[in-house]
Amino acid sequence: MTLRLRNLTVGYRRQPVFSHLSLPDIPPGSLVAVAGPNAVGKSTLLRAIAGLLPLQGDILLDGQALAALPPASRRQCIGYLPQLLPQPVPLVAYETVMSACRAVGGVGDLRPLEQAIEQVFDDLGIRSLALRRLSAMSGGQRQMVGLAQVLVRQPQLLLLDEPTSALDLHWQLNVLNVVRAATRRQGTIALLASHDLNLALRFCDQLLVLAPGGHAVLGPPAEVLTPALLSRTYGIEGRIEQCSLGYPIVLADRPSACRP
């Protein structure tokens, strides 16, 4: 299953964020980190692929246009985690996850669904939260429940918008391990928007950097990341080094003289 984005034009109220954006094909099992400065369009891109924004152009999943898929198949294919955390309402985590599976279209036998929910709570390590109300949880805990809502359906394409923004270091690693495992086990493609470049670099196969002006570059992190790109994209002077475990890390030294 390959993801192909061709000639995408997306925007808000006739103000395009991207015009005619095309990217190299993304192979199955890829974890792609989507990086870029604030307001460059990371969330817009994910929302457009998720079908939440009107767009022109083609999004093909395994050669099939997503727009042409019946709504039920499209829902089955895509799992989208919005940047906003689940609301702190008196819903228990278990039924929050169940509602994600039962909200549209019926489920026949409940048992497989119950097993899937149990599995996702175990995978994410949040079993003890299963019967706790969202209103009694911290922001990070609610973010984990939001992730469970997405992962429980085992979609082929995961679109995660800042999935670790409210999490501490332990849970950041935990979540990215679970996503990484899903891509390896099921051939899922995951697009993960994040401001935490070093965390993303540790787990991703490819890096998609969105730069102001609707420019984008996609490729293996080692090839894509250069000090010049950091300067052009983020307006910083920085270095790319390798940590002892072999992962690239970005060291930001200072803001560059001119902001892009």
Next chain:
Amino acid sequence: MSSYANLEAATGADQHLNLAAAYRQFVWRRFACLLLLLLGCLVAFLVDIASGPASLGLMEVVQGLLRPETLDMGTRVIIQDIRLPYALMAVAVGACLGLAGAEMQTALNNPLASPFTLGVGAAATLGASLVIAFNLSLFGLAVHILLPLSAFVFAAAASLLILALSRALGASVHAVVLFGIAMLFGINALVGLIVFMADAESVQQIVFWTMGSLARATLDQVAVVALVFACCLPFALRNAWAMTLLRSGEEQARSLGVRVESMRLRVLLRVSLLTAVAIAFVGEIGFIGLVAPHIARMLLGEDHRFLLPGSALAGALLLSLASIASKLLVPGVLLPVGIVTALVGIPLFIALILARSREAVL
């Protein structure tokens, strides 16, 4: 310790506890809570029939309902012709307003939303006031048909106007609430204008309408209100999971295929139908639609399979209690139930909030 706390403790203590089984246990507790609410409604309904100037015993009431031929003619007339329509109307109207309030609060994602805070109830009053003040007659319809019809048309128009405005301007739910509040003030000004222009008898009728009264209820009217409720509830429940998901987050719900705009439209239509029909016969009873969903939420949580019927039951219970109080507060005087609703509901509501916050502290 609440059922939530019990189950949290259970899952925390035994990591191998089957989650599905624990959740089913949790659901059963909610079901039991729903049954308790139903029982409360039934008791309040019987007490409502029993209370009044001619005091009756509960057994007498039960006997009068099940085997009326065993009672003397006077008691039978009091129970069947006077108090039964009154008490049934309290249950039916309370249920309609409770359901409408719960649906509206979820669809607009706003705990302050209710058919009345958004002007839907005021629009129904405007429709009724026009018929009363100008003695309108349309297509030869009698006033007792035209008045609720006019109330309904205005309530539906108000709902659609809110929706059309918010869609046209691409507005958020917050803007919908603001439109609704602006409309509430606008409509209240129009009702004031009508009152200013109307004759003394019409003014008295309009004022009486705005205070809300169950005294005019007949069994036919109760049947209409109950029928509308019975038609709306299954449609509301069909959306229960989608509404539950919507409570956790709108963006997530949209991405999973919930057509939020279309759902809002259907909710607003149902709310206008429920509100208009409910208050068309009894006048403005504003408090139920706001508070009943909160009471149900405190008792049952946000799972809309339970919240929607629970809110209807809480509404029915509140209005039945208000109906009882309206007969007992001042002996020999039947107070307008719209006034008493708030007097009865507010202490109950505050007691629940206090109990809840004490639970949170413990």
